Amino acid sequence: MLRWIGIGLLTFLGGVAGLCLVAxxxxxxxxxxxxxxxxxxxxxxxxxxxxxxxxxxxxxVVEGARITEIRPATPEERAEAPAPRFxxxxxxxxxxxxxxxxxxxxxxxxxxxxxxxxVTTVRDAGDVMGSATAPIQQAFRDESFPVPRVYSCGVFVDxxxxxxxxxEIVETKEEAxxxxxxxxxxxxxxxKAYDLLSLDALAxxxxxxxxxxxxxxxxVPYATRFEEAGFDDVQHLTxxxxxxxxxxxxxxxxxxxxxxxxxxxxxxxxxEQDIAVTPTxxxxxxxxxxxxxxLLQWAPDAALxxxxxRDLVWIKPPWEEAVFRAFHESFEHEAALVRRLVxxxxxxHVGTDALAVVVVPGTSMGREMRLFERAGIGVEEIWRLATRxxxxxxxxxxxxxxxxxxxxxxxxxxSDPTRSLDALEDLELVVxxxxxxxxxxIDEQLSRYEGHFRSAFFDRVLGTVVQxxxxxxxxGNTDPAD
Numbered sequence: 001m002l003r004w005i006g007i008g009l010l011t012f013l014g015g016v017a018g019l020c021l022v023a024x025x026x027x028x029x030x031x032x033x034x035x036x037x038x039x040x041x042x043x044x045x046x047x048x049x050x051x052x053x054x055x056x057x058x059x060x061v062v063e064g065a066r067i068t069e070i071r072p073a074t075p076e077e078r079a080e081a082p083a084p085r086f087x088x089x090x091x092x093x094x095x096x097x098x099x100x101x102x103x104x105x106x107x108x109x110x111x112x113x114x115x116x117x118x119v120t121t122v123r124d125a126g127d128v129m130g131s132a133t134a135p136i137q138q139a140f141r142d143e144s145f146p147v148p149r150v151y152s153c154g155v156f157v158d159x160x161x162x163x164x165x166x167x168e169i170v171e172t173k174e175e176a177x178x179x180x181x182x183x184x185x186x187x188x189x190x191x192k193a194y195d196l197l198s199l200d201a202l203a204x205x206x207x208x209x210x211x212x213x214x215x216x217x218x219x220v221p222y223a224t225r226f227e228e229a230g231f232d233d234v235q236h237l238t239x240x241x242x243x244x245x246x247x248x249x250x251x252x253x254x255x256x257x258x259x260x261x262x263x264x265x266x267x268x269x270x271x272e273q274d275i276a277v278t279p280t281x282x283x284x285x286x287x288x289x290x291x292x293x294x295l296l297q298w299a300p301d302a303a304l305x306x307x308x309x310r311d312l313v314w315i316k317p318p319w320e321e322a323v324f325r326a327f328h329e330s331f332e333h334e335a336a337l338v339r340r341l342v343x344x345x346x347x348x349h350v351g352t353d354a355l356a357v358v359v360v361p362g363t364s365m366g367r368e369m370r371l372f373e374r375a376g377i378g379v380e381e382i383w384r385l386a387t388r389x390x391x392x393x394x395x396x397x398x399x400x401x402x403x404x405x406x407x408x409x410x411x412x413x414x415s416d417p418t419r420s421l422d423a424l425e426d427l428e429l430v431v432x433x434x435x436x437x438x439x440x441x442i443d444e445q446l447s448r449y450e451g452h453f454r455s456a457f458f459d460r461v462l463g464t465v466v467q468x469x470x471x472x473x474x475x476g477n478t479d480p481a482d
Contacts, residue, residue: 004140014148029444035144037063038379038433039062042060042087043059044058044073044080045057045081046087046416047060048402048418050383054203057072058073060073061089066406066408068404068407073275087332087413088383088411089391090400090431091118091365091387091411092120092122092350092386092391092400093361094233096123096353097125097353097355098124098131098133098150098355100132105408107135108145108449110147110305112145112449113361114147115146115441117239117363119148119362120411120432121148121153122150124152124154125153125219126155126156127154128156133152137152143446146437149396149433151394155183155188157191157194158170159171159194159365160196162194168183173204174206176201176203176204177204177205178207179205180204191214193216193218193221213231216231217231217235218235219232225240227269231275232274233393235278236275236279236280236284249327250295253326255326258333267344272339276393277348279334280351280352280356281334282364283332283353286358289328301363312463312467347389347392347393349367350395351368354358356370360472365386369421378434382421383418388400408431408432409431410429411429411430413428414426427439
């Protein structure tokens, strides 16, 4: 009897072990793409610094993490180089978020999508659960998988009732100052202020941020206006249409009745106070597309991420249809203001809010640039804003430039994307922090991730985990305005 019990127990344990092995194999992510050594040479190309020099027939030499030389190509380089090729600085996304779930290869895949579409630097504008950004930054340092350079705000700073778990809740100036000090000690690069801050707490945030040399970015709190908030960088055009007691998204319909004198006041404040603006047009465009949610959720780039994003993360908010339509109807008014800001010489940043509703990392940068073009801004000027303009507001000197000594973040195209944004599709090589990534190699790796995500078992397990995360974040409330 004991023998048969032993055999049965061993059979059971073997079956469990077999199931565990099958589960492990199904969930195990593909091995990351190898991080190449630094250094490369791009011969006999047209080197373009948007808004600056345009140098046909030049060779770019990268040693380590820096551009060491930009010189006329030798006759041998001209003879051997594929033609034509165009070299531009890497794109910088000034507003993005990494997914809280970093397991199962999702973090590696998400980071690689940025690089695949030419985004070599990202400003992470808030880590919603406090678990996503640090591993990406660590991967950049220890070369465990390919990632863009990431600057981080880390923690949100907000008043009572804030919606994100990773938030410093502050009510007074003293509490705000202490919160900023903690964020600075943690090594973050900016302070993310949010909707529900009181004026007293906001004053503390700004005072402490100045003392620690950190910019204040984020949402202009509901308690004040754009020109009164004193931010370094206003996200999503918040605080411009303003009404006492009116909260997002009900501020969006106010754009159509924005008085000319209000527009003048915003432009004047942006120039005189040196307030940068990061519009994130693509996020607003995607929210407006919820009028046709099926079309939105199954947009081609939405399918680049696992199905759980479409089914569980990007859920239609419970707003009336008029609010969704207002996002599209307000675009011409928002675009006119942003065009005024650019013409006036104000700092305007290009960013996407990746991870927001159907805003996919990398692809959305191209969509944002096309929306800037639709706003009436010239293509080369858009490139200037998205590279050296964005880089000037980050703490690495010469970021976004093509100069000897500048960080070696650059892109190689087979046609000129400063003539037409259609050439974004002709990206051949990404050099990030001096490391060359041929686009075909990136595409091969992305195909491995996509095959991994299509597994039915993986899809079911990931769906369960994502549902737990969504419940923790929102507690069943899908209204991003709440």
